[in-house]
Structure formats: C-alpha cells, structure tokens
Amino acid sequence: MKYNFDEIIPRRNTGSVKWDHCAPDAIPMWVADMDFKTAPEVLDALQKRLDHGVFGYQLVPDQYYEAIDNWFGRRHGWRGLTRETIVPTTGVIAAYSAAIKAMTVPGDKVIVMTPCYNAFFPAIRNNKCVQLDNPLRYENGLWSIDFKDFEAKCKEARVLLLCNPHNPVGRVWTREELLQVGKICLKHNVFVISDEIHCELTYPGHDYTPWATLPEDLVRNSVSCISPTKAFNIAGIQIANIFAKDPVILAKMDRAINDNECCDVNVFGVAALMAAYNHGEAWLDQLREYLLDNARTVYCFLEDHLPQVVASPLEGTYLMWLDFRFLDSAYGSARNDKDVARNDKVSPGFSERLANHLENNCGVKLSTGTIYGPVAEGWERLNIACPRKVLLEGLSRIEKGLQRFP
Numbered sequence: 001m002k003y004n005f006d007e008i009i010p011r012r013n014t015g016s017v018k019w020d021h022c023a024p025d026a027i028p029m030w031v032a033d034m035d036f037k038t039a040p041e042v043l044d045a046l047q048k049r050l051d052h053g054v055f056g057y058q059l060v061p062d063q064y065y066e067a068i069d070n071w072f073g074r075r076h077g078w079r080g081l082t083r084e085t086i087v088p089t090t091g092v093i094a095a096y097s098a099a100i101k102a103m104t105v106p107g108d109k110v111i112v113m114t115p116c117y118n119a120f121f122p123a124i125r126n127n128k129c130v131q132l133d134n135p136l137r138y139e140n141g142l143w144s145i146d147f148k149d150f151e152a153k154c155k156e157a158r159v160l161l162l163c164n165p166h167n168p169v170g171r172v173w174t175r176e177e178l179l180q181v182g183k184i185c186l187k188h189n190v191f192v193i194s195d196e197i198h199c200e201l202t203y204p205g206h207d208y209t210p211w212a213t214l215p216e217d218l219v220r221n222s223v224s225c226i227s228p229t230k231a232f233n234i235a236g237i238q239i240a241n242i243f244a245k246d247p248v249i250l251a252k253m254d255r256a257i258n259d260n261e262c263c264d265v266n267v268f269g270v271a272a273l274m275a276a277y278n279h280g281e282a283w284l285d286q287l288r289e290y291l292l293d294n295a296r297t298v299y300c301f302l303e304d305h306l307p308q309v310v311a312s313p314l315e316g317t318y319l320m321w322l323d324f325r326f327l328d329s330a331y332g333s334a335r336n337d338k339d340v341a342r343n344d345k346v347s348p349g350f351s352e353r354l355a356n357h358l359e360n361n362c363g364v365k366l367s368t369g370t371i372y373g374p375v376a377e378g379w380e381r382l383n384i385a386c387p388r389k390v391l392l393e394g395l396s397r398i399e400k401g402l403q404r405f406p
C-alpha cells in the first residue's frame with residue numbers, strides 16, 4: 001500500500017465543521033468530509049502554488065479544462081468537457097442553486113427524491129421555488145425510485161434535482177434507471193440538474209453513469225454539477241463545475257453564476273483540481289479500496305454485535321444509511337415486516353432523540369436521519385471515511401449507546 005489511510009490526524013480545534021461542531025470527546029461521524037489527508041500529489045501542487053506567494057485574481061487556464069476532460073474521458077467514458085461546455089464556480093451547492101435560478105421562475109416546483117442531501121432544500125426555497133418530494137421506495141432492504149409517483153410529480157414540476165450517486169441512501173443509479181428518469185422528464189418538460197459530486201466514490205459492480213453519457217436529447221435537457229472536492233477531501237478549498245451540452249443552457253448558467261456573484265474561482269481550487277485529475281488516480285483507487293474495507297468492517301460489526309441495525313447496501317459514497325427503527329416501541333409493535341418502510345409508524349422525533357443521545361451521552365455523532373426528509377424517521381447516517389481504528393471505536397460506542405437508549 002503506497003498511501004497510509006490509517007494515520008490519525010488530529011482535527012479538533014482546527015476550525016473543522018465536522019470536529020468543532022461536535023460534543024467534546026465525541027467522535028464525529030456526521031458531516032461529509034474525510035479524516036484523511038488529501039493526495040500527496042494535490043498537496044505538492046498546492047505547496048508549489050503557495051510558494052509563488054502572489055494570490056491575485058485567477059483566470060481559468062486551458063489546462064484546467066483539459067484535466068477535467070481527460071479524467072472523465074479516461075475514467076468514465078464521458079468526453080466533451082471543454083471551455084465551451086463548462087462554467088466553473090465555487091462549489092456544487094453554488095452550482096445547483098444557480099442552475100435552479102436559471103431554469104425556474106418563482107413558484108415553480110422542483111422534485112427531489114427523499115431522503116436526499118439536506119442542502120437541496122434551502123436551495124429550492126432560496127430560489128423561491130416549491131419542493132415536491134418523490135420519496136424513494138425501500139423494499140427487501142433495497143432503495144429504488146418510485147417511477148409511478150415520479151411521473152405523477154413530473155406533471156406539475158419544472159425541474160428535477162437529482163443526486164447521482166445518491167446521498168444518503170448510497171445508491172449508484174444504473175444507466176437503465178437514469179434513462180427511465182430522463183425519458184419521463186423529457187416527456188413532461190422537466191429539466192434535470194444532476195449533482196454528481198459523489199461520482200468517484202463507487203464500489204465494485206456499481207459503476208457511476210454520468211448523466212451526460214445518456215442519449216443526446218436527454219443530455220440537452222440537463223446540466224451536470226461536478227467537482228473533485230468530495231473524492232479528494234478538499235471541500236474547504238471550494239471549486240466545482242457546471243456542464244451543459246446546449247450552448248443556450250450554458251449561457252443561462254453563466255448568467256446565473258454571475259447574478260449570484262460566484263463566478264470567480266479560488267487560486268488553490270484551480271491548482272488542486274488540476275493536480276487531482278492529472279495525478280490523483282492511484283491515490284483515489286487506494287482510497288476506494290480502504291473505504292470498501294471500512295464498509296465491510298461496518299457490516300461485520302453489525303452482524304456480530306447489532307444484528308437488528310440494518311445498513312443499506314453501500315454502492316457509492318462513504319455515507320452509510322442505517323435503520324434503527326427496531327428501537328422504537330411504536331414502530332416495533334406496528335411492524336409486520338422489517339423491510340417495508342413504515343416511517344409513519346415511527347415516533348416523531350425518534351431520529352433526533354437517538355442522534356442526540358449518541359452524541360451527548362455516548363461519544364459518537366451521526367447525522368440525524370430526518371434532516372434528509374421526514375420520510376427518514378428512524379434512520380441515521382454514518383460517515384465511515386476515517387482510519388479503521390477510529391471507525392471501530394465509533395461502532396463500539398454506538399453499540400454501548402444503544403444499550404442505554406431509553
């Protein structure tokens with residue numbers, strides 16, 4: 001192994017959201033960043049840029065677009081990422097928020113597949129749009145799209161805000177699923193904004209399908225928001241890109257990014273992106289193996305110690321989606337099949353109570369399930385992107401914590 005993901009790097013009191021917005025002595029396994037150093041190749045490029053010492057306004061060079069096009073072409077079979085098809089911006093939230101602004105008027109409806117990334121909700125509200133939930137289905141331990149409900153919602157919506165791969169349920173949507181989504185959207189004139197920030201972190205047998213590799217008519221009815229920040233653990237550096245195949249759509253994105261004043265990118269963001277995409281491949285592949293082993297560690301631990309906690313199969317992301325509903329007496333007595341989602345039967349506030357208990361009494365912080373939508377009552381999200389020793393300690397604290405949960 002060339003890179004060391006077992007190294008424990010103290011992050012407390014570094015101004016880290018993950019570590020410093022967390023009860024003292026609790027292990028933070030919530031917000032989506034990793035406790036690993038970024039790739040040494042990225043660090044070298046940042047150091048070189050730092051050594052220059054002058055940090056004036058940054059132009060985006062041709063090499064930036066070449067790095068993106070080569071990476072996505074090589075790794076994901078997606079070509080055509082050029083200055084003519086990309087608008088750079090400061091982050092993926094900035095990207096999809098501008099895209100909503102560009103494609104809607106106040107009052108328009110935006111579909112989200114809940115439970116979904118919590119920062120989707122304010123972006124819809126801030127653009128004066130109305131959120132329309134298309135809850136995912138949970139059956140036999142698997143998450144899938146409820147296409148019947150989706151098509152019904154498309155009849156009244158203007159935009160779909162898609163998460164591909166999906167945070168928090170860990171699905172990597174298949175080409176067939178995306179095709180079906182795309183065709184329904186085209187039929188009902190619903191524009192697709194595909195957030196693909198988690199695209200690099202997928203596991204064997206679950207390849208990421210870039211929305212932009214679907215048939216031309218579906219691609220023209222979309223934008224894709226991409227960034228190396230999640231995969232290379234450089235979210236604080238803030239850089240992202242919006243891809244649009246249609247020049248008219250791209251011009252709208254450019255307008256919205258300018259209206260929102262987030263068109264100037266960070267000097268370090270440009271340097272880090274180029275280094276990650278040009279030189280980060282070996283590091284990323286080893287990271288993916290390490291994360292897969294972490295996921296296996298969680299499955300084994302649950303099987304041995306907490307067999308009633310059900311982890312959704314992790315196809316992508318480093319965020320495990322855990323079902324704790326068995327702990328709720330209201331759900332327990334109503335339940336006749338643990339695989340069927342019956343969140344209406346879970347006591348309101350259960351996820352929040354459990355997450356608070358784990359953080360404040362048991363020394364481990366998970367993300368409260370219901371921040372991803374009320375349908376997630378009874379669930380919590382666990383971030384496994386940490387050294388294995390820390391992961392095991394976190395799991396053992398969860399085990400002890402559950403024994404003391406009222």
Ligand SMILES: Cc1ncc(COP(=O)(O)O)c(C=O)c1O
Nearest residue numbers: 032091092093117167195197235
């Ligand atoms: C689906 C998704 N989109 C966007 C973001 C945040 O992107 P950024 O930090 O580039 O704004 C996250 C962070 O966890 C995420 O999970």
